[in-house]
Amino acid sequence: MNLRDYLKDLVDNLYTCARTQCGFCVYECPVRRVLGFETYSSRGRMHLARGIVEGNVGLTEKLVDIYFKCTLCGYCEAVCALDNTRIFRNVRKFLVSKNAVPRIHREIRDSIVSSDNPYSAERRAKTPVQVLPPRKSKTIIFLGCTIPISRRQILLSLKKFMEKSGITLGYLGPDEYCCGLVLYEIGFEKEFLEQAEKNIKSFKESGVERIVTICPGCYIALKERYSEYFDVDYEVLHISEYLYELMNKNKIKYRKLSGEIVYHDPCHLTRHGKVVEEPRAVLEWLGLTVLEAPHYNKYYSRCCGGSILSFYPDLASEIGVMRLRELLSTGAETIVSGCEICEIALDKAAMRENVFVDVLDIVEVLSTALS
Amino acid sequence: MDKEVLKRVYSKLVELLGEERVSVAIEDRLPYSRNWNPCTRDFRALPDIVVLPKSTEEVSQVVKVAYEYKIPVTPRGGGTSMSGGSLARGGILVDMKLMDRVLEVDKENYVVRVQAGIPILRLNEELRKYGLWFPYDVESKAVATVGSVIALRSDGTFNIRYGKIENHLCSITVVTGTGEVVELGHRKTLISTSGYHLHWLFISSEGTLGIVTEAVLRVVPAPPHRDIVGFFFPSFSHGVKALVDMLKRGVLPESANLQCKNRLKFYTHAYRAKYGVEPKVPEWTEAVLFLSFAGDKDVVDFMMKKSREIVREHGGEPIEDREVLEMWWTSKHVAIEPKELRFPWEKPFIPFKQKWPDSQRTRRFGAAGVSVPVGKIQEMYRKYLEYSSKYGLEVLGMNVYFQHPNSTHVSISFAVWVGDSEEEVRNFYRYLKEMAKTAVDLGGSMSAYYGDGEVLAGINVYEHGNALKYMLKIKEVFDPAGIMNPGKKFGESRWVE
Ligand SMILES: Cc1cc2nc3c(=O)[nH]c(=O)nc-3n(C[C@H](O)[C@H](O)[C@H](O)COP(=O)(O)OP(=O)(O)OC[C@H]3O[C@@H](n4cnc5c(N)ncnc54)[C@H](O)[C@@H]3O)c2cc1C
Ligand code: SF4
Ligand code: SF4
Numbered sequence: 001m002n003l004r005d006y007l008k009d010l011v012d013n014l015y016t017c018a019r020t021q022c023g024f025c026v027y028e029c030p031v032r033r034v035l036g037f038e039t040y041s042s043r044g045r046m047h048l049a050r051g052i053v054e055g056n057v058g059l060t061e062k063l064v065d066i067y068f069k070c071t072l073c074g075y076c077e078a079v080c081a082l083d084n085t086r087i088f089r090n091v092r093k094f095l096v097s098k099n100a101v102p103r104i105h106r107e108i109r110d111s112i113v114s115s116d117n118p119y120s121a122e123r124r125a126k127t128p129v130q131v132l133p134p135r136k137s138k139t140i141i142f143l144g145c146t147i148p149i150s151r152r153q154i155l156l157s158l159k160k161f162m163e164k165s166g167i168t169l170g171y172l173g174p175d176e177y178c179c180g181l182v183l184y185e186i187g188f189e190k191e192f193l194e195q196a197e198k199n200i201k202s203f204k205e206s207g208v209e210r211i212v213t214i215c216p217g218c219y220i221a222l223k224e225r226y227s228e229y230f231d232v233d234y235e236v237l238h239i240s241e242y243l244y245e246l247m248n249k250n251k252i253k254y255r256k257l258s259g260e261i262v263y264h265d266p267c268h269l270t271r272h273g274k275v276v277e278e279p280r281a282v283l284e285w286l287g288l289t290v291l292e293a294p295h296y297n298k299y300y301s302r303c304c305g306g307s308i309l310s311f312y313p314d315l316a317s318e319i320g321v322m323r324l325r326e327l328l329s330t331g332a333e334t335i336v337s338g339c340e341i342c343e344i345a346l347d348k349a350a351m352r353e354n355v356f357v358d359v360l361d362i363v364e365v366l367s368t369a370l371s
Numbered sequence: 372m373d374k375e376v377l378k379r380v381y382s383k384l385v386e387l388l389g390e391e392r393v394s395v396a397i398e399d400r401l402p403y404s405r406n407w408n409p410c411t412r413d414f415r416a417l418p419d420i421v422v423l424p425k426s427t428e429e430v431s432q433v434v435k436v437a438y439e440y441k442i443p444v445t446p447r448g449g450g451t452s453m454s455g456g457s458l459a460r461g462g463i464l465v466d467m468k469l470m471d472r473v474l475e476v477d478k479e480n481y482v483v484r485v486q487a488g489i490p491i492l493r494l495n496e497e498l499r500k501y502g503l504w505f506p507y508d509v510e511s512k513a514v515a516t517v518g519s520v521i522a523l524r525s526d527g528t529f530n531i532r533y534g535k536i537e538n539h540l541c542s543i544t545v546v547t548g549t550g551e552v553v554e555l556g557h558r559k560t561l562i563s564t565s566g567y568h569l570h571w572l573f574i575s576s577e578g579t580l581g582i583v584t585e586a587v588l589r590v591v592p593a594p595p596h597r598d599i600v601g602f603f604f605p606s607f608s609h610g611v612k613a614l615v616d617m618l619k620r621g622v623l624p625e626s627a628n629l630q631c632k633n634r635l636k637f638y639t640h641a642y643r644a645k646y647g648v649e650p651k652v653p654e655w656t657e658a659v660l661f662l663s664f665a666g667d668k669d670v671v672d673f674m675m676k677k678s679r680e681i682v683r684e685h686g687g688e689p690i691e692d693r694e695v696l697e698m699w700w701t702s703k704h705v706a707i708e709p710k711e712l713r714f715p716w717e718k719p720f721i722p723f724k725q726k727w728p729d730s731q732r733t734r735r736f737g738a739a740g741v742s743v744p745v746g747k748i749q750e751m752y753r754k755y756l757e758y759s760s761k762y763g764l765e766v767l768g769m770n771v772y773f774q775h776p777n778s779t780h781v782s783i784s785f786a787v788w789v790g791d792s793e794e795e796v797r798n799f800y801r802y803l804k805e806m807a808k809t810a811v812d813l814g815g816s817m818s819a820y821y822g823d824g825e826v827l828a829g830i831n832v833y834e835h836g837n838a839l840k841y842m843l844k845i846k847e848v849f850d851p852a853g854i855m856n857p858g859k860k861f862g863e864s865r866w867v868e
Contacts, residue, residue: 012732015412015791016728016731016732017728018405018412019731019734019735019791020407020727020728020731020735021405021406021407021450021451022407022451022511022513022514022725022727022728023449023450023451023511023513023514023515024513024514024707024725024727026449026450026468026513026514027449027468027471027490027493027513027514028513035391036391036392036423036466036468036469037394037399037402037421037423037466038402038403038450038466038468039398039399039401039402041402043402044402047401047402047404047405048398048401048402051397051401054413056397056401056415057397057398057401060396060398062396062398063398066398077723078722078723079513079707079722079725080723080725080728081723081724081725081726081727081728081729082728294496294709294711295496295709295710295711295712296709299722299723300709300722
């Protein structure tokens with residue numbers, strides 16, 4: 001199959017861009033901002049995709065690098081009217097089909113396939129049953145891989161939330177599998193579908209009706225990506241949506257907090273998931289003043305580089321530092337986000353810049369209001 | 372370019388800028404292969420090398436290498452030129468967008484010094500921190516750079532109040548075609564009678580004299596308030612007369628656009644996206660005039676009221692539907708403006724539904740951008756209908772942009788829909804040529820905001836006659852080897868037969 005077969009109707013998008021050339025997507029693309037060449041912006045990648053379709057561009061190492069360095073943040077999509085990231089994902093799928101994939105991406109695939117997580121961690125590390133014993137329920141928490149492996153403070157906050165509020169979510173423990181979004185984003189469709197099938201089977205067998213996620217990647221995978229291939233009948237909520245619902249119904253007793261924080265929009269939650277207001281509402285509910293990154297917030301928020309942190313740490317770090325500076329320019333001393341990967345990326349950026357700033361998840365903020 | 376030469380030039384450039392900022396890879400060259408002028412599906416113009424300088428010194432070193440080997444240099448900002456102005460003909464393409472720093476904000480004197488690769492929108496984000504504004508509003512501001520609006524003398528939304536780039540340009544730093552760095556103009560002032568005003572030569576020079584690397588621009592305090600009005604008129608002449616009368620009587624708009632009914636549709640994309648229908652326009656309407664006013668609220672309110680009175684005296688009727696006005700404004704000006712740069716009523720476009728790509732899914736916007744004396748608008752409009760029909764191009768509409776402070780000197784975009792086929796593209800350029808000549812015949816100019824580029828190169832002798840010879844001499848002074856953006860302004864058009 002050639003790229004045209006993967007893009008199908010999306011080929012028209014390439015020609016629309018070729019006609020338009022408006023460049024709205026160029027300057028702000030986080031990868032272009034670091035690497036300089038337009039190649040790395042959406043317009044550049046649209047040109048190259050057209051080049052592949054028309055047979056003017058070969059599948060070189062450089063081309064592979066260009067497509068995999070995109071963070072899929074979707075800023076370009078918000079300022080355009082085309083299916084930019086869907087195109088880039090399909091180009092990746094095509095590259096995968098030609099075995100044109102960077103080594104690190106293959107290693108991460110192998111890690112998911114063999115250890116059910118992208119970090120080559122032991123499987124038991126990602127099912128922290130000693131903290132969160134498995135429990136059947138119609139509404140479950142889906143933990144994902146990153147929180148139990150690299151951001152355990154969120155897990156502890158979640159546990160505290162459940163204890164203090166008396167609201168207990170179910171948890172599948174060893175029957176929860178890596179959501180596979182990383183595989184989907186890289187273009188390993190077959191392996192992604194295997195993960196999806198395992199999870200859907202688990203959900204069915206456990207009679208799950210509602211799934212709450214903390215990780216926006218899991219949120220998108222379960223909510224949007226699985227349904228591209230399967231009929232699914234469960235509902236998915238990001239933790240911020242879930243908390244918003246509980247607070248609306250007055251189900252949580254908490255102590256009012258005070259002070260200013262700046263909220264960082266995770267690309268997967270905001271732009272891909274369209275969850276924009278709920279996290280802010282929850283934080284305001286808790287008594288906090290939510291500051292906004294100047295100019296770049298909500299649908300026009302800028303990427304923190306988190307999605308490529310495991311693949312291109314240096315590039316990710318440059319992107320993270322740019323975002324950190326924007327967030328800090330508000331004067332806030334605490335950054336709150338709704339994505340553990342963004343939080344890791346921003347923490348790393350703060351370390352690199354040698355600034356002291358708290359980077360917290362909404363769940364962590366909530367838990368401090370419950371003590 | 373000869374392979375051996377290319378190799379040598381490449382290694383010299385890498386020595387200067389490092390491997391990360393020089394590329395000969397096809398993957399890095401292809402993204403620069405187009406501009407916004409209509410072309411066929413397979414069109415591409417490739418540079419041999421792309422470089423990303425960060426300072427005047429680096430630009431100078433790059434041009435010195437080009438001068439030594441006599442190879443073309445094409446400066447490029449956002450690449451949205453409508454005349455193929457930043458299409459390379461081999462050689463070195465200089466992407467200016469890493470030169471995007473604001474070097475000085477002189478608040479007391481209302482001037483700023485910037486690197487020329489900064490996009491207009493980015494500059495305004497920075498200026499807003501100081502309560503300042505660079506009121507040069509090209510619709511492509513998200514990527515169009517300061518260097519480009521100098522190199523083209525682009526149109527801006529607010530130019531009936533603030534004027535084109537010459538009204539903002541105090542001085543520039545340029546790298547000439549030999550690589551020499553020269554400061555032109557008058558430091559931080561617009562006012563001087565000393566020497567020749569060589570910085571003005573760089574206005575509309577399209578990179579043919581050298582590369583602008585820094586600019587000192589006058590900026591203004593951001594206005595406290597803005598509002599908009601719109602009017603239907605039975606003809607363009609009615610609309611123009613009303614505006615002339617307003618200016619005479621001291622009603623001074625901040626922006627003025629006069630357009631035909633068809634063009635209105637292009638600017639109500641946001642309205643359609645929201646309501647799914649076209650706004651209502653009275654049967655008898657030929658022209659629609661939109662004005663904005665800015666200043667203290669009471670002043671603005673007074674001007675708005677007065678403008679309504681004057682329009683009524685001239686047979687026009689106000690647009691009562693506020694949504695039409697606001698959505699029009701979204702399409703024309705607000706688009707991508709972040710909240711910090713908007714007044715509360717100014718709405719951005721709906722995310723994921725930007726008008727430009729959305730409107731060009733099957734055909735593209737192609738425009739003849741000319742100027743004619745204001746009394747000739749009606750006649751030029753007739754010619755537009757005639758030529759577009761002659762070449763089988765569907766009318767997209769006309770927009771008259773008032774571009775000179777408090778006067779009715781105009782730039783006009785006569786747009787048509789153009790498909791991708793060779794025949795349609797060829798017909799577009801035939802149409803463009805007739806429009807260009809007619810504009811000159813009517814006492815105007817064939818290019819009002821996009822330079823000559825590759826499109827009007829050669830055709831422009833119709834406008835300039837033997838003056839073109841003198842222009843070439845000026846070019847030789849700045850660019851003795853003829854390497855600066857060759858094929859633009861002079862020589863034969865790549866596009867028009
Ligand atoms: C969606 C859209 C909307 C537009 N709206 C407007 C509008 O409202 N008004 C308007 O006038 N035009 C408009 N245009 C046309 C175009 O955007 C403008 O002409 C704009 O100023 C071009 O900027 P750029 O940075 O993209 O130019 P480029 O295409 O990069 O370059 C334009 C010319 O400037 C030269 N140049 C660039 N940088 C330098 C430099 N530093 N020194 C010397 N020469 C240089 C290039 O060689 C070229 O000749 C629009 C285009 C699009 C696609
Ligand atoms: S915003 Fe969309 S149409 Fe415009 S250049 Fe970028 S990808 Fe192309
Ligand atoms: S998704 Fe983000 S990184 Fe990728 S091209 Fe778009 S803006 Fe750039």
